[in-house]
Amino acid sequence: MSIVExxxxxxxxxxxxxxxGASFSIDQGDYLCIVGENGSGKSTLVKGLMGLIKPNSxxxxxxxxxxxxxxxxxxxxxxxxxxxxxxxxxxxxxxxIKSKGFRxxxxxxxxxxxxxxxxxxxxxxxxxxxxxxxxxxQQQRVLLARALCATDALLVLDExxxxxxxxxxxxxxxxxxxxxxxxxxxIIMVSHDVRMAIKSANKIxxxxxxxxxxxxxxxxxxxxxxKALLGGEQG
Amino acid sequence: xxxxxxxxxxxxxxxxAVIVGVLVSLCxxxxxxxxxxxxxxxxxxxxSHVSFGALAIAMAMNIAPLKLxxxxxxxxxxxxxxxxxxxxxKGDALIALISSSALAIGVIxxxxxxxxxxxxxxxxxGSILAMSDEDVKLSVLLSITVLILFVVFYHQLFNxxxxxxxxxxxxxxxxxxxxLIAVLTAITIVLGMRMMGAMLISSLIIFPALSSMRIxxxxxxxxxxxxxxxxxxxxLGMVLSYQYSIPVGASVVVVNLSVLIVCSIIxxx
Numbered sequence: 001m002s003i004v005e006x007x008x009x010x011x012x013x014x015x016x017x018x019x020x021g022a023s024f025s026i027d028q029g030d031y032l033c034i035v036g037e038n039g040s041g042k043s044t045l046v047k048g049l050m051g052l053i054k055p056n057s058x059x060x061x062x063x064x065x066x067x068x069x070x071x072x073x074x075x076x077x078x079x080x081x082x083x084x085x086x087x088x089x090x091x092x093x094x095x096x097i098k099s100k101g102f103r104x105x106x107x108x109x110x111x112x113x114x115x116x117x118x119x120x121x122x123x124x125x126x127x128x129x130x131x132x133x134x135x136x137x138q139q140q141r142v143l144l145a146r147a148l149c150a151t152d153a154l155l156v157l158d159e160x161x162x163x164x165x166x167x168x169x170x171x172x173x174x175x176x177x178x179x180x181x182x183x184x185x186x187i188i189m190v191s192h193d194v195r196m197a198i199k200s201a202n203k204i205x206x207x208x209x210x211x212x213x214x215x216x217x218x219x220x221x222x223x224x225x226x227k228a229l230l231g232g233e234q235g
Numbered sequence: 236x237x238x239x240x241x242x243x244x245x246x247x248x249x250x251x252a253v254i255v256g257v258l259v260s261l262c263x264x265x266x267x268x269x270x271x272x273x274x275x276x277x278x279x280x281x282x283s284h285v286s287f288g289a290l291a292i293a294m295a296m297n298i299a300p301l302k303l304x305x306x307x308x309x310x311x312x313x314x315x316x317x318x319x320x321x322x323x324x325k326g327d328a329l330i331a332l333i334s335s336s337a338l339a340i341g342v343i344x345x346x347x348x349x350x351x352x353x354x355x356x357x358x359x360x361g362s363i364l365a366m367s368d369e370d371v372k373l374s375v376l377l378s379i380t381v382l383i384l385f386v387v388f389y390h391q392l393f394n395x396x397x398x399x400x401x402x403x404x405x406x407x408x409x410x411x412x413x414x415l416i417a418v419l420t421a422i423t424i425v426l427g428m429r430m431m432g433a434m435l436i437s438s439l440i441i442f443p444a445l446s447s448m449r450i451x452x453x454x455x456x457x458x459x460x461x462x463x464x465x466x467x468x469x470x471l472g473m474v475l476s477y478q479y480s481i482p483v484g485a486s487v488v489v490v491n492l493s494v495l496i497v498c499s500i501i502x503x504x
Contacts, residue, residue, distance in 0.1 A: 050404040073404035080274055084397060087453035097394050098405045104387050130452030150405050 002027050002063075003154065003186060004049065009058030011041070011048045018044040020209040021058070028153075031180045031187045033197035036207035042190045043076070043158055045207065049188070050156060070098075072147030074157040077139070082132060088142050089127040092118055095149025110149075117145040121175065137168035144175065148185075155179065157189040169193075173200060194229045236474070243477050251371045252363035252430055252483070256469050258378035259427035263439035264465030265385050266420050268458050269396045271444040277330045278315050278417070279437035282424045284334035285311040287358055287433040288341035295348040301373055304425045311337075312417035338433075361432030361484030363476070374426045381419045388415065393454055435484035439465065442491035449495075449502030468494055 004026040011019040018041040026032055034042045047053045049060060050073055062071075072095070095117075096110040106114075118124040121141040126134065131142060140160055147155055157176070161169040177200045179185040191197055197204055197217075204220040206213040213223050220226050243249045263279075270276055289304035296303075311333065318329055345355050357364070366374075385392070394402040395412040403409050420440070428436045443465035447457045472487030479486075 047400075050400075052400055052403050071404055073401050075398065075400035075404075078398070078400075080272055081397065083448075084272060085448050085452055085454060085457045086393070086397060087455075090393070090454050091397065094390065094394050094397065095401075095405075097390060097402065097407060100390060104389070106390070128453075133452070146401070150401075156404070 004063070004188075005059075005061040006049070007059045007061075009045075009048060009055040009060060011044050011053055011055045013041075013044045013053065017209060019048065019055075019207075022207075022211045023058075024205060024211060024214045026186065026188065026203075028186055029180075029184050030203055031177075031201045032189070032203040032205060033201035034188070034190045034205045034207055035192070035194050035197050036212075040207040041209050042207050046156055046158055046188065046190050070151045070153055072149075072151040072155045074140075074143050074147050074155070074160055076158050076162065084132055086131045087127065088123060088129055088131055088134070089114065089118070091131050091142050092123075092127075092145045092149060095146035098150060113149050114145075117148050120148070121145045135168075136164050137172060140164070140172055141175070148179075152183065152185060154186045154188070157187070159190050159192065161191075161193070176200070194226065198226070198230075239474060239478065243474070248364055248366065249473075249477070251366040251368070253470075253473060254371055255366050255374040255426065256430055256473065256483075256487075257466055258374055259423060259430070260439055260443075260465040260469040261462050262378050262381040262385075262419070262423040263427060263436075264443040264461040265382070265458060266416060266423060267440035267442075267444040267465075268447070268454075268461055269392055269416055270420065270440055271448070272396050273416075275316075276437070276441050277327055278312065279420060279424060279440040281315055281330035281334040281337075282308050282312055282421055283428050283433045283436040284341075285337040286425050286428050288337035288344075290358055290429070291341035291344040295344050299369075300429070301370065301425060305422060308421040308425050309418050312421040313414060316413055316417045357432070358429065359432050359434050360482050361428075361430050361435060363430055363473075363483050366430065370429075377422050377426060381423060384415065384419060388412065389458075392416065397454075431484040431487065432482070435488050438488045438491060439469075442488070442495055443468070446491070446495045446498040449498040464491075464494055 002025040006022055006024050008021050008023050009019060010017060010021055022045060034045065036042050044053065048055050050071065093106060093111065093114040096106055096113060099110060100106055118127055121144055123138060123141050123145060126138065131139065134142065161172055164172065173196055176187060180187050198221060201217055203215065204217050205211060206225045213220060213225060244253065270278060286304050286308045289307040290300050293300045293303040315330060315333065391407060391412050394407055395409050399409050424436055427439060431439060443461040446464050447460040451457045451460055468490045469487055472490040473483060475481065475490065476483040476486040
């Protein structure tokens with residue numbers, strides 16, 4: 001069953017066309033990696049999906065169950081987050097903001113959801129620590145936990161491993177993979193790392209303003225993009 | 236000390252100044268945490284200069300100062316926020332541009348009407364004599380509104396401050412809350428400006444938040460301690476101002492600076 005459908009969307013960003021006529025659909029349970037060079041429109045496409053940027057033309061249909069609020073988003077980190085005084089618990093709990101609505105406080109169920117997600121990512125012991133004191137890998141776990149407070153259906157990650165060392169990167173990929181296979185969370189991830197994408201995703205999208213390739217990972221391996229990036233190994 | 240405070244409060248004009256000052260310090264500190272973290276510290280500074288311009292024009296046209304300057308500053312806050320997000324001129328340059336222009340217009344209006352006199356001085360550096368009974372009523376009303384809105388929307392404000400993209404994706408109307416912050420800041424600045432002065436009011440917003448951030452690790456404690464630090468610094472500044480006959484704005488800033496230094500040293504250890 002397809003939960004996200006994009007028809008011929010074009011998005012301008014900073015005065016130039018960043019995404020040019022992209023059409024694709026994502027099914028429940030998919031693990032989609034969006035790969036491409038810097039400036040190929042990967043992040044812009046995702047922002048369009050999340051409703052952060054309005055497409056100039058084309059249509060995005062997102063399953064009613066998922067529209068706004070049931071999508072967990074893990075954006076690229078901002079400058080101001082680096083010295084932000086917030087406890088880990090506060091950050092994770094803030095993922096429940098949508099279900100809280102106009103009630104001024106979080107209720108017991110939301111607090112429990114935050115605690116469950118803290119435990120799920122092994123950061124429960126860090127809950128009173130300040131977000132700014134954590135390592136990069138721990139910070140990403142906190143943001144993952146927050147995203148899963150907002151949803152357990154669709155998780156969208158924008159270059160989650162930027163700046164992490166290889167060990168931590170591998171661990172984070174494992175965690176995300178597990179969410180997909182064990183908890184059946186649909187994953188859309190923007191990534192630089194084509195090797196990892198091939199290893200873990202079941203669908204791959206190659207961006208270069210236009211959608212250059214979109215399909216199963218097995219087919220992707222035989223495209224010129226994959227061959228160029230992977231060198232001779234796979235071919 | 237208690238003797239001095241009792242003596243001070245026996246003057247009705249000081250009592251009025253204390254009431255307004257405490258409420259404004261409280262609001263400024265709460266909003267300040269968000270503004271500092273969102274990298275909008277300079278907006279306070281820009282708005283106080285716009286407020287100065289509006290005040291000068293209100294004087295010249297014989298309108299009640301708050302009635303003109305509150306809407307003008309709210310509009311300015313709205314534009315600063317909007318423009319600093321979208322425009323080609325970067326936020327900080329834009330704020331510098333708007334604040335010096337507003338200041339210039341204010342000075343021209345004053346020099347063409349009442350002439351550069353003690354009034355200008357009190358606008359720039361503040362005066363505790365500025366508060367009338369009506370000002371006190373309005374200040375109490377507005378500050379309570381600011382406090383209530385802040386408490387009710389505390390979690391939304393946290394989300395919008397920490398991560399705008401995530402909040403938007405979660406279906407929060409980020410621009411509404413940014414506007415809310417801007418409007419509340421505008422009101423707070425206008426209320427506090429005549430006592431603290433256009434040059435010094437933005438310190439009420441910035442100092443307590445920075446001091447608290449040195450020491451506390453969670454958002455909630457930073458907010459609470461900013462409020463406490465802000466009110467205490469104001470009171471102490473007021474006492475010093477009375478004791479040594481110095482302008483209240485300047486003495487509050489110096490007290491805040493000392494607290495920031497102490498907090499930085501404690502934070503290092």
